[in-house]
């Protein structure tokens with residue numbers, strides 16, 4: 001099969017599309033012919049070596065990036081029920097493998113039926129962020145009546161998180177640069193800018209205080225976010241590798257926290273009801289994987305970057 005891959009860590013141009021060994025669905029897994037796959041910051045951070053070793057296992061090379069995908073089921077592993085060859089699905093790879101989706105075929109460890117309301121591109125970039133957002137919202141106990149602050153609401157994880165939180169009945173305040181405020185309002189979020197003075201701006205928007213804070217930005221603002229929440233246990237970060245120094249829990253796929261995989265079916269149902277979308281910040285063919293990684297590394301993507309697979 002063909003795949004986007006790299007044999008050495010380095011700049012985006014280490015990425016090439018070439019031949020790779022076809023994967024097969026093991027017990028409890030399915031294989032899909034990939035139509036679209038998401039690009040997440042972890043993809044370029046792994047490729048460049050930017051993720052500190054305590055947060056990742058050694059990366060066997062060559063490595064195929066891509067944590068999630070949408071496509072058509074073409075192989076069903078032992079013990080799998082409720083899905084058939086030919087079904088359209090979206091889902092995540094075995095996240096411990098840190099990739100494998102940016103290819104002609106990908107093995108999914110968890111999935112849900114692709115709702116017609118989501119295009120292949122939207123569905124292809126949905127699953128990883130839905131899993132992350134669900135895991136984080138569960139850790140924070142976000143439910144009806146929660147006031148949630150999301151630091152970094154305009155990106156891939158942020159846009160999914162705010163919609164899933166709103167669907168739980170939470171009131172959501174999200175930070176973004178001013179150019180993204182109208183966009184966030186459209187997702188049901190009360191926007192404000194990040195940076196100095198955040199506590200005062202949030203206090204004006206939520207005089208009763210916020211119950212929970214999710215840091216998606218990893219921009220070094222945890223001391224402010226803890227002060228806004230009142231205590232560190234009300235703050236979770238998915239992005240700040242120094243979170244522990246601030247008493248804040250850092251969650252990632254290997255952190256041992258309960259995975260948010262039940263969020264896949266929740267997001268699919270919400271999409272079918274018109275209450276969940278995947279705003280796309282960039283769509284590239286697989287052969288332009290390097291361009292997609294470069295865009296992701298700017299840190300200012302609005303929504304999700306996706307690669308399409310021919």
Ligand SMILES: NC(=O)c1ccc[n+]([C@@H]2O[C@H](COP(=O)([O-])OP(=O)(O)OC[C@H]3O[C@@H](n4cnc5c(N)ncnc54)[C@H](OP(=O)(O)O)[C@@H]3O)[C@@H](O)[C@H]2O)c1
Pocket residue numbers: 040041042129132151152153154155156157158175176177178180194195216217218219237238239251252253296299300301302303304
């Ligand atoms: N732990 C996990 O399980 C997990 C899973 C997925 C992702 N992540 C991590 O989570 C982070 C975000 O991922 P993503 O996919 O959402 O990234 P993304 O799509 O690249 O989005 C980044 C967003 O951050 C915003 N931003 C930039 N500087 C900011 C600042 N100083 N304060 C607040 N917001 C700021 C940008 O909005 P503006 O343009 O408005 O500035 C942009 O929309 C990355 O570090 C990624 O590695 C962790």
